[in-house]
Every structure is written in structure tokens, then in C-alpha cells.
Amino acid sequence: MKKAELIVIPMPWMGHLIPAVGIAKRMVEHDQRISITLLVMNLPFSADDDKIKSLQADASINGRITFLLLPRLERPMEDISRASVHQLITEYKPLVKRVVQEQVMSSTSSASTCSDSPGHLAGFMVDMICTTMIDVAKELNVPSYVFFTSGAGTLSITFHFQTLTDDHGMQVSDEFKDLDTDHELDVPGFMNRVPASVLPSIFLDKDGCASFLNHARRFRETKGIMLNTFMELEPHGIQSLLNDAGVPPIYPVGPIVNLNPQTEDPNDGVCGARDSIMRWLDDQPPSSVMFLCFGSIGSFTEEQVREVAKGLEVSGHRFLWSLRRPSPSDEKVGPPQDYDDLEGVLPGGFLDRTAKIGKIIGWAPQVAVLSHPAIGGFVSHCGWNSTLESLWFGVPIAAWPMYAEQQLNAFHMIREMGLAIEIRMDYRWDIRKKASNAIVEADAIEKGVRKIMDLESDVRSKVKEMSEICRKTMVKGGSSYDWLGRFIENVFVNIPSYLEQHSLLQ
Numbered sequence: 001m002k003k004a005e006l007i008v009i010p011m012p013w014m015g016h017l018i019p020a021v022g023i024a025k026r027m028v029e030h031d032q033r034i035s036i037t038l039l040v041m042n043l044p045f046s047a048d049d050d051k052i053k054s055l056q057a058d059a060s061i062n063g064r065i066t067f068l069l070l071p072r073l074e075r076p077m078e079d080i081s082r083a084s085v086h087q088l089i090t091e092y093k094p095l096v097k098r099v100v101q102e103q104v105m106s107s108t109s110s111a112s113t114c115s116d117s118p119g120h121l122a123g124f125m126v127d128m129i130c131t132t133m134i135d136v137a138k139e140l141n142v143p144s145y146v147f148f149t150s151g152a153g154t155l156s157i158t159f160h161f162q163t164l165t166d167d168h169g170m171q172v173s174d175e176f177k178d179l180d181t182d183h184e185l186d187v188p189g190f191m192n193r194v195p196a197s198v199l200p201s202i203f204l205d206k207d208g209c210a211s212f213l214n215h216a217r218r219f220r221e222t223k224g225i226m227l228n229t230f231m232e233l234e235p236h237g238i239q240s241l242l243n244d245a246g247v248p249p250i251y252p253v254g255p256i257v258n259l260n261p262q263t264e265d266p267n268d269g270v271c272g273a274r275d276s277i278m279r280w281l282d283d284q285p286p287s288s289v290m291f292l293c294f295g296s297i298g299s300f301t302e303e304q305v306r307e308v309a310k311g312l313e314v315s316g317h318r319f320l321w322s323l324r325r326p327s328p329s330d331e332k333v334g335p336p337q338d339y340d341d342l343e344g345v346l347p348g349g350f351l352d353r354t355a356k357i358g359k360i361i362g363w364a365p366q367v368a369v370l371s372h373p374a375i376g377g378f379v380s381h382c383g384w385n386s387t388l389e390s391l392w393f394g395v396p397i398a399a400w401p402m403y404a405e406q407q408l409n410a411f412h413m414i415r416e417m418g419l420a421i422e423i424r425m426d427y428r429w430d431i432r433k434k435a436s437n438a439i440v441e442a443d444a445i446e447k448g449v450r451k452i453m454d455l456e457s458d459v460r461s462k463v464k465e466m467s468e469i470c471r472k473t474m475v476k477g478g479s480s481y482d483w484l485g486r487f488i489e490n491v492f493v494n495i496p497s498y499l500e501q502h503s504l505l506q
Contacts, residue, residue, distance in 0.1 A: 003119025005035045011127040012046035016149050021059045022256040028064045031488045035064040042072045090132050097136045122495045131218035143223040143494045150384045151229045152237030153412050154405045156189025162216040173209040189237035197426035198407035228254040231479040232469045251487040253480045255388035255470050274365045287376035293322040293364050294381040299336035302345050309350050311445025318357045322364035326434040338362030377452035382409040394467035396460050398452040402429040423448040
């Protein structure tokens with residue numbers, strides 16, 4: 001039986017690393033011929049060691065997945081902290097090549113004579129941010145693939161802007177920097193015209209836009225792009241990409257969601273936070289609690305925190321609120337931190353008045369919370385992983401996007417699919433300046449909470465239906481199951497010959 005070893009190079013952020021481990025597990029479960037080696041870079045902004053070790057243990061349960069944590073770069077930490085993400089990833093290329101040659105290709109070279117060997121080196125699958133690693137695949141004479149951790153809509157608009165830039169000379173960041181305009185765009189992949197105010201933040205920054213469009217150019221060099229989405233969620237966007245002759249083959253294989261709560265926080269939070277949260281939820285009626293959580297780097301100004309508190313109190317609904325303050329102002333980018341004194345940031349008496357219906361926490365075990373029957377709604381930043389998790393567990397979203405491509409995700413969920421309601425779709429949080437483009441007032445928050453907690457709403461019914469669909473799509477006969485099979489067959493078709501690989505070891 002012909003076997004294949006695929007090298008997976010994820011971005012070491014939790015939002016990218018978790019789905020990378022997830023798709024690795026899916027591939028080896030789907031086809032006995034596939035083995036995976038995950039090469040995880042050790043960057044200064046990587047997930048913390050305990051979380052990586054937890055993911056490593058989770059991945060290694062299957063004997064055909066090897067999880068290798070690469071050593072830190074050999075340069076002063078001060079230099080590393082000043083370098084760009086692209087520079088740091090680029091510096092890992094020689095090490096990645098050496099590890100693949102010494103630890104992977106040397107063992108796969110015996111594939112034709114040893115029945116239990118992992119198989120021929122089939123290629124690299126690189127994260128959407130790690131496209132410079134395509135160069136290493138080329139040096140080793142193997143094909144490359146991309147794992148795009150967001151949705152088809154984001155990929156579609158990325159290719160669209162790259163075409164406008166390269167073929168028509170458009171300066172995208174200059175064209176759309178004025179978000180106060182009502183300008184709308186016709187974008188392949190969307191049924192409705194897309195407001196400029198919901199474009200991904202990276203396209204509004206000159207350097208960021210140039211960098212990401214270069215990733216799009218590299219995508220086109222690959223043998224295929226795997227997407228963490230599914231046909232039923234983004235039918236128009238996926239079909240648009242499939243119809244584009246200039247785009248490599250597309251494989252929608254999602255939703256790849258984290259169903260192992262232990263990988264969220266292997267240390268059980270702070271002082272047993274998980275147990276405290278879950279005990280509180282156990283005491284609440286079914287579908288009665290609104291969960292508010294804004295991602296790994298989501299936070300608000302104190303003024304905005306007070307508006308949220310007022311809106312929640314007036315709504316009268318039960319709530320579980322993950323409330324965290326921005327990182328210190330001297331840190332350009334850093335994770336939010338728990339408040340030392342909640343009384344000092346919340347309206348006077350708020351904690352006493354809401355003691356029977358609400359609980360404020362810092363860190364949140366999001367998967368465990370969303371899967372709990374007491375949760376009836378989710379005020380979310382619309383990160384793509386959070387969006388897929390909410391659909392998987394059938395929890396409707398009140399959309400409050402903050403950064404990255406979250407505004408576009410919210411637009412898709414609200415306008416394209418009717419699977420969410422809006423709190424404010426064009427809200428933006430600048431993670432460097434720690435400031436927003438607006439204050440969302442209490443009445444808008446109250447209205448959003450009331451709408452999403454309506455147990456008879458059309459949105460809730462649609463989300464429950466989509467929850468059933470996304471579970472079915474992952475099993476035999478489902479669309480994502482079939483697309484994963486097609487991807488694996490493509491991998492085998494593209495495997496270089498044994499002689500081509502072996503010559504590189506000489």
C-alpha cells in the first residue's frame with residue numbers, strides 16, 4: 001500500500017494551531033495511508049508552553065502524527081522582539097529544511113522496503129501566514145498546499161484585491177482608508193454588495209495590505225488550498241473560488257473545531273476557574289444565559305465596559321461575561337489581562353444588583369461554555385473559530401466584531417446567511433493603540449441581547465438547523481468528508497518519485 005508523509009507548518013498562534021492539529025487528526029482518521037509531521041515554530045508570540053504541550057499530547061494520541069516543537073532562533077531576544085512576523089518565519093527556513101531532511105526524508109526513503117514506514121514525503125501544507133515555507137518545499141522538490149484558517153469570503157476578497165492591485169494598479173489601502181464612506185463593493189464570493197466599513201483591517205494598512213497580498217500570490221503557486229469552512233455555510237463564496245481558473249483547487253473541509261476543552265487551558269484556568277464557571281452554569285435554566293467573550297486579544301476601554309454593564313442590567317437576562325482589560329500601554333501588542341478591581345471599572349452597585357443573574361469572569365473556557373445547555377446566546381467578536389464553534393453547538397451570535405477579518409465574518413453571518421444579529425458590525429478595536437472607532441451605547445447592547453435571547457426567533461431556528469448540518473458534513477456522505485477525501489487523493493497524485501526525493505539527501 002502506497003503511503004504518504006505530509007509536513008504541516010502551522011502559525012503558532014492558538015487560533016491557527018488548534019485547527020491545524022484538528023485537520024491533522026482528521027486526515028489520519030480519514031485515510032490509513034497518511035502520516036503527518038507538525039513542525040511548530042517557537043516564536044515570541046506563540047501560544048504558551050503548557051497549551052502547546054497539551055495540543056502535542058492531543059495530537060500524539062494517534063501514532064501517525066508527529067508533533068515537533070522547533071527550538072527558538074539563535075539571536076538575542078531583543079532583536080527577535082523587534083523583528084516582523086515574516087522576518088522571524090523566514091529565519092526558520094534553514095532549520096525547517098534540515099529537520100525535514102534529517103528526521104523525515106531519511107526515514108521515508110525506506111518506504112518502498114519497510115511496510116511500517118510513514119511513506120514518501122508528499123509535500124508541505126503551510127499556514128496562510130507561513131507561505132515563505134513554500135520555498136523550502138520547492139528546494140526539496142515536493143509540492144505545497146495552503147491551510148487557510150478563515151472562511152471562503154475572506155479568501156475570495158483577498159484574491160480579488162490582489163487581482164485589482166496587480167492587473168489594474170489599484171492601491172487598496174488608499175482606496176478604502178476612509179471608513180466613514182457608504183461605498184460598497186461588488187466582490188466575487190458575496191451575494192450582497194460589501195460595505196467598505198467591514199473590510200478586513202489588514203487591507204486598510206499599507207504595509208499589512210502589501211504583505212497579505214503577497215501571501216495571495218504565493219497561494220497561487222500551490223497545488224491546493226484547504227479551507228476551514230463548508231459548502232452549506234458559504235455556498236456562494238466556495239463556488240466562486242471553484243469557478244475561478246486562476247485559483248488552485250479549493251477544498252472546504254470544515255468546520256474544524258476544538259472539541260477537547262482540556263486543550264483550552266490545561267492548567268484549569270486560575271484557581272480552578274473552570275470548575276467555578278461550570279458549577280454556576282449548572283445552576284441556571286436551559287438556554288437562559290447570555291455569554292459574552294471577545295477572543296484571545298479582545299478588550300474594551302473602561303467607558304465601553306460601563307456601557308456593556310448598563311445594557312446587560314437593563315436587558316434583565318442572565319449573563320456570563322468574560323471581562324478583561326487591555327494590555328499595558330507600553331506593550332504594542334499583548335494579551336488582555338484580568339482586572340484586579342472590578343468595582344473600579346463597573347457602574348456603582350452593578351455587582352450587587354446583578355449578583356443573582358450574572359457572573360463576571362476573566363479567562364473563559366469557551367468550548368466548555370458554549371457546549372453547556374444553559375447558554376442561550378453568544379455576544380461574540382466573530383473570530384472565525386468562535387463563529388464555527390457557536391454554529392457547532394447551536395448557539396446564536398450577537399455580532400460585535402473587533403479586529404482582523406471579523407467585520408467581514410459578521411457581514412457574512414448577518415447579511416449573507418441570516419445566522420446572527422448585529423450589535424455593531426463596523427466596530428473596530430485597534431490592538432496597538434488600544435482604542436476603538438466608536439462607543440457602542442447601552443441601548444444598542446440591550447436590544448442586541450434581547451433579540452438574540454428570543455427563543456422563538458428565526459435566527460435561532462436557522463442556527464439550530466445549521467448546527468445539525470455542520471455535524472453531518474463531517475461524517476461519511478457529508479460534503480466536507482468528501483472534500484477531505486478529494487484533497488488526500490490530490491496529495492497522492494502529486495507525490496514526487498522516490499528517486500527525486502532521495503537525490504536531495506545525497
